[in-house]
Each structure stands twice: as C-alpha cells, then as structure tokens.
Amino acid sequence: MEDQEIVELYWKRDESALEHSREKYHGYLSRIAQQILYDREDSEEVVNDTYFKAWQSMPPQRPSKLSIYLGRLTRHGAIDYLRRRTSQKRGGTTYEMCVEELEESVPGGETPQQAMEEKLLVQLLNQFLETLSPQARALFLGRYYYFDPLWEVARYCGLGEGQAKSQLFRIRKRLKAYLEQEGFVV
C-alpha cells in the first residue's frame, strides 16, 4: 500500500492504518530504535509507541513520506527512552559514541553563554547540510541521524571505513566552524 493511502486511513480514523504501517515499516523502525537502544524489548516498546503517536498526530499531520515521519517519531522516542535509562546503565552504544563525537562540533569560548531555541539550531543545521555534497550529507546523517555503525555508513557511501572516519572528522570540524561563525558558543 502506498504511503498516501496509509495516511488517508489515519485521517479516516481507520485502525487498519496501524496494521499497514506495521507491515510496511516495522523492520525499518525497529532498526532505528535498536541502533540507539541496543535492546530488543526496549526497541519494541518504542516502536509500538511510535504507532500510537502516529495515530494521535494524524490528523492534523499529513506527511508526504511516511517512513521519514514515522522514523522521526521513533528516533525521538528512542532518544528520550535512552535519556531516561542513562542514569541506570551506561555503555558504548552507537548513540553514546555519536554524542561524544558531536561534542567536538560544539563551539567553546569565553563569550557569555547564549540561550538558543532549538528551532534556530535546526535552521542552522539545515543550512550547514546544504553546504555539503550529497555524499558528505549522507555520511553525516547516516551516522548522526540514523546512528548507523561506521562500517555500514562507509559501505553505503562507497567508502572505506577509514575514509569515512576521517571525512566525518572533517565534517564535524566544519560544523563547529560554521556554528562559531554564526555566533553559537557554549
């Protein structure tokens, strides 16, 4: 079933929308959750919660690409879940490694701390992503949006793992410079 047809079912409050969503995207969403949580049960819980959130948000939302929409819900849900779980358990998950890696892109300085709205940060990130080549963008988002392991990101970007690592390093440096240029410091 096409995405638009499934979205229409949500709008009609037809519960088969959930079954169709699960049938089409359960594996995809499970993978997103698992790469953050590294726990099958927790991931299952987050993905199930995604369908609930989708039901609650459509309408009024009418996403053009259902996979991206559901993927975002899952990603947010998994990150929130992990934050709640973090105080109890720490480990070298991909998510935690990504947090650590991206710390390098956080500008530091002696200027006073500025409060910023996430909306502005999102805008800047979009502008920064626009400056990247498609390959660099895929590398960056594959790693830091989808939390794909480095070897997998390297694979679908057509790079060796070493090349992917060093290119990610350069992108993070550029992001830091970009954010500094825009006046964002810790």
Added chain:
Amino acid sequence: MKGEQLLHALGEVDEEYLRQVDELRRIPPKKKRYTWIPMAACLCLVAGVTAWALRGGMGMPTKEGGQANSNGMSGSAQGVYVPPLKVEHESADMTGFFIYQGRMYSQVDMVQEGQKLVGAQLGESSGTIDEWTSEDQYLEGTGSIGGAFYEVRGYDPQHLLCMVYDYGVELFWNNCDITVSTGGDVLEEVFRLSDGIAQAEFQSESDFQGDTGCTTRITRLEQLEAWVNALTQAPALSSAETDMGQCFGHLYLTKADGVMVHLKLMGEDYVQIENLPGVCWQVEWLSILP
C-alpha cells in the same frame, strides 16, 4: 549546547535530506557505488592537468629506452598506464588526497594499531582543497586532507605515505599517473608482500554486498604465497579492454604490520587490486579458495 542537543536538533532536519539518505541505505551497495560516488581511478581533474604540471617532465628513460612512470617504477613500455586522478569539483572535499613532490596520494586504507608504521615526517598538507578550489590551487603541499604526513616504515615513500589520527593510521597510495607492467609493480614495489602474509581471508561477493561481515580464513598460506608469486609475474592488462565479467569474491591479505591488500576475484580468472580498478591480471584463483 552539548553534543546531545545537536543530535536532538538533527531530528528535525529537512525531510528531503533524510529521504536521500534513506534511499541510499536501501539500495544495494554496488548500485550505490556507481550512483554518484566516483571510484578512485575515475576522479576527474575538472580542468585537466593541474598540479601535475608541477612536476615538469613526465618521467625518466629506462635502461631499455622506454619511459618509466613518474614514480620511477621500472617496467616495459607495454605496461598499463593509469592516468592522473581527476577530481570532480563536487567531490573534491570528499576524496582524501594530498600532493607531494608532484604525486597525488589518495587515501586507501586505515590501520587501526598502526603506530609502528609511522616513520619520518615528510611534510604537511594544507587541507585547503574543497569543492570550490580552482584548479590553479592544486599545488604542491595542498590536498583535501590537512595535516602532517609521514613515511610508512618499510615502504617506498614514492608509493605509500601515511597520516596519523587518534583512531589509527591512514594510508595514502600514489595510485595514479603510474605505469603498471606486472603484478609485482604493485604487490611488491608498493605493498612488499614478499615480507610475508600473516593472515588471509576470503569473502564471497554476496557477503560483501550484503555486508554480512562473514569471511573465511585461508589456512594454506604457502599455497597462497605461491599464487601471489604467480600474480606478481603476471602481465598487467587494461580493465577497460578486458571482459572480466562479474566479481565473485574478495581476498584480504594482511601483513604482520597491519597493512592489508584487498584483491577482487573476477570472472575468467581475472584479479584486480582494490583502488586500482584500471588494471587487472589473469591468474587462476579458484584453487586457493578455502
């Protein structure tokens, strides 16, 4: 703002960017490789000759009167010439390379615990080349990767150099503007495989494409080394002029120092070396597989 804030904010980036990545994640790797990522030997200098003009003359005459390549690799004039890399402006920043003594060294592999490989520092790359760099800026000492580069202990700096990172040692190979006559021009002159193969693994093409990570160790190393010896003697052929059929598998030959040579086993007994797709050799390979 912490890394976590950045990660969270990334959750709201433009849907079109996510769609592009999502499509890429679903397409089989082989198709992805040819979609928009240029292979090492297909990178194109947009304006043609740039930094190569630095070197002036193209080579030195050999004893036979033929012409050696710029690396001084000896070989018959009938070897396969691998032309200078061409760097697409759109991907300049993504191709890891730097220019040293008129040679372009491209990033090819990473050795995780490779500190012992690092020799004397030979120079520093500016790292200033990116998508917007004009061709007249492709000069000695420039590159898309910045930082100090070093000799690789035990290897000829005309062929291999390295850069050091906290995650490992990146190897850079001058794999263009060279003439390759036999397998030995690469396996021996560049990678010194006669030092010995410590570990050899085979991976089928389906496992490679499916990215299963499954490999099979080759235990008959003596037989393998004899095969490698045959490969070093084999004359180089132009891949473009050879019908190799499909790739059947991959051979990973790792030396004791961590340097790894990746061979591709093609149809009709052809063999290629990863990062040198313009050249192939024909040596029966089925008998060495586990």
